[in-house]
Amino acid sequence: RARARARRPQEAGRAQEPASLARRQEQEPGGCRAEGERRQGGGRCPEGVFEVDNRSRVAAVQKESAAKVADVAPKTSSKSSLEQLPEVKLAPAPDANCNLTKPIFVISDCTGESAANTVRSALGQFEQCIDQSCPTNLVIFRFVNKEREVYDIFEKAAEEDALVVTSLVANRMMRAVRVASKVTKVTTVDLWSGLLDHMEEHLEMARSGIPLGRRKQSKTLSAEYFRMIEAVEFTRKHDDGAMPESWPEADILLLGVSRTGKTPLSIYLGQRGYKCANLPLVPINGKFHLPKQLFEIDQNKVIGLLIDPELLLTIRSQRMDAMGVERSAGLARETYDSILRCREEVTAAKDLYADNGWPVLDVTDRAVEETAARILRLLSDRDGPYHPIQVEGVKQAGNASQKPTDSVESRAAADIGNPAAVKGTSFGGKNMV
DSSP: OHHHHHHHHHHHHHHHHHHHHHHHHHHSOOSOEETTEEOOSSSOOOTTOOOSOOHHHHHHHHHHHHHHHHHHSOOOOSSOGGGTSOOOOOOOOSSTTOOOOOOEEEEESSOOHHHHHHHHHHHGGGTTTSOTTSOOOEEEEOSOOOHHHHHHHHHHHHHHTOEEEEEOOOHHHHHHHHHHHHHHTOOEEESSHHHHHHHHHHHTOOOOOOOGGGSOOOSSOOHHHHHHHHHHHHHHHTGGGOOGGGGGGOSEEEEEETTSSHHHHHHHHHTTTOOEEEEEEOEETTEEOOOTHHHHSOGGGEEEEEOOHHHHHHHHHHHHHHTTOOGGGTHHHHTTSOHHHHHHHHHHHHHHHHHHTOOEEEOTTOOHHHHHHHHHHHHHHHHOSOOGGGHHHHHHHHHHOSSOOOSHHHHHHHHTTOGGGGTTOOSOTTOBO
């Protein structure tokens, strides 16, 4: 009886341990994210905010999933290809206060850039929860063409509690993904199958199922390829206001004060087949001295770029620091990266665009791809949904037609590429886009 009385307090203490442990775990700071703040102290995560660390759930099923995968996966060799895969290195936390998001694995049978860009765009919808100063755990597995590689990647995904996004087209690879996802209980998103199913039905054709990188390429280069190369070469030669006498050949002429991103935007458009020139606006004694060729070309080709003066100041200051120009240089920096100078230049550029009725694009906090897409939207509103490398074929088709119709499509096909046909039209004048 004495021994029984001695055991009762110990058993009561052990019974209380799970409840106290749960309270301590609830009070410990987790991986919550809220806009502009991190979770501190006790309490639960706010609604819509996720926890990062739930790896303990994975550890419980790791042995079981590994055994099942080994049974289901084809035995290509006695040595597991898991050892041949590169080690998955997740992004390190830059400091103790930065809790990284759960990893996302992208599996592709080609470069994986399309799927990765889709994931990056989707991550923008979670800016209120994710600390943007922290790196994103996005791991891309490129040129995956063996079923065993798929199973090994899913094992790693189970270990890291990762979401898997796939852009595979081969049926055997998709079957491997479905089996591995079911066995390892890893959530999987297929970006391609649904789209390809609907395209097969719409086009009344069967997909090839061959990855883009392994297709048999034609030995002859297409005319579109050479037109794209011509556009890139034109853009390179007409950077920074060079060769204004050939501006009439350009599809687009960009204007903007220094450091508004004219050159990278021009190169991006050139790689997509648009002959693009750009002219920097440099004020002298408070006025822009513009070449006469600017007003002799089709004014519908001219697009003005604007940027927030505060951001412009930051970009210019970083540029001057990178070039090694010291603050003590005095006049050189006072006339370039002072806030007063930036405001004066932006205001003068805005007035210039308004006086000439040129369309204006605000590039503040916008990626090159987004600004380029807005420019293409302007061109589409003017010329119709045609690409410059298709102009020649469209014009030939229009000239071959014996009985042209009065439809919008036929008029656009006949007029595209002809500056006289669109003379007098505009993109919208002073409106900001």
